[in-house]
Amino acid sequence: MKRFLFILVITFSLNSYSQSVKDILKYRVVYELTYQPDSTDVNSKKSETIWLFTGGKGSLFLSERKALKDSLSQSMNISQIGSQDWKDKTAATKTDFDFKIYKNRDLDKIYHTEKIFQDGLYYIEKASEIKWKIEDDTKQIAGYPSQKATTSFAGRNFIAWFTSAIPIxxxxxxxxxxxxxxxxxxxxxxxxxxxxxxxxxxxxxxVKAFPPKLFGESSKEDFLKLKRQYQENPIKYINNYVGESGKKITISFNNGNDKNKYRKKRKVQLAKENNPIELE
Known part of the structure; x- marks a missing residue:
């Protein structure tokens, strides 16, 4: 898989600023995320490579596959869609984390950005709402002296290990x-x-611009409601969707049997995706 290496210069275009703010992110931190999408099946565990670009007043968090997916969508033209090359590259960029998270420390804000079908949306949270308790426990991680901290967030209790040797x-x-x-x-x-x-x-x-062009602000509650509707029945969502041009997209089945098979398959799939990182 082709690797993409870059510094990101994030432009935060925020409502409270009359001018955009440029922030050079000097570091790329690489993590491996191991996760269990089905809480009832320990064998459902998967892993993805995750990137954090940070070092200035803000940061950008996304999965490596999300970065590759975005790059692919910009580099492939319409005539290539459906080709074997397109299928191979699309399969290689499949991710369970199809979103980006921007943080702005000066404004104490976290921006979750994601597309639901063709609509780019973001919602805002306060970074300071995550309250940490720093513990006395220490250990070495990759040669860095690290200290333990704990917090409760989004319905889960978390343990973190941080290093003051990297003062970010x-x-x-x-x-x-x-x-x-x-x-x-x-x-x-x-x-x-x-x-x-x-x-x-x-x-x-x-250079990246934030909020992304054509992305609209939403409340977290409305965003999650819309995402849930799309996940539960994407075909119904798409058939009811009206774009800015006023045109509609219609997806149909050859017969009722195909429709029932799809519904059953989707129901089984959703039942196995019952364990998001945020439980509430």
Whole structure:
């Protein structure tokens, strides 16, 4: 799989700013995330490589496959869709984490950005709502002296290990606010475990804009409701969707039997995806 190495220059275009703010993210932290999508089946565990770009006043968190997927969508043209090359590359970028998380420490804000079908949306949370308790326990992680911290977040209890040897108050996913980089974090059930794999600084610069163009702000409640509707019945969602042009897309089945097979398959699939990182 082709690797993409870069420094990200994030432009935060925020409502409270009359001008956009540029922030150079000097570090790429690589984590391996091991997770269990089905709480009833320990054998359902999977893993993905996760990237955290950080080092300035903010950061960007996304999966490696999400980055490759976005790159693929920009580089492939319509004539290539359906080709074997397109199928191979699409399969290689399949991810359970099809979102990006931006943090702005100055504003104490976390921005969760994600597309639901063709709509790009984001919602905002306060980073300071994650309250940490720093413990006395210490250990070495990849040669870094690390200290334990605990928190409760989104219905789970988490244990984190941070190092003051890297004085960046950031970490994977929505975790931040400790006096050093978070190298490991996991829930106490070990259903979501982030392991530190490395830190690098040599990238080619690119520019990203935030909020992304054409992305609209939503409340978290409305976003989750819309996402749930799409996940439970994507074909119904798409058939009811009206784009900006006013045009509709219609997906139909050859017969009622095919429709029933699809519904049963979707129901089984959703039953196995019952364990998101945020339970509430």
């Amino acid at each position: 108050p950031d970490g994977p996913y929505k975790f931040s606010g400790l006096p050093g980089l978070i190298l490991e974090v996991s829930d106490v059930e070990n259903e979501y475990v982030f392991h530190f794999k490395g830190l690098s600084t040599s990238f080619d610069p690119i």
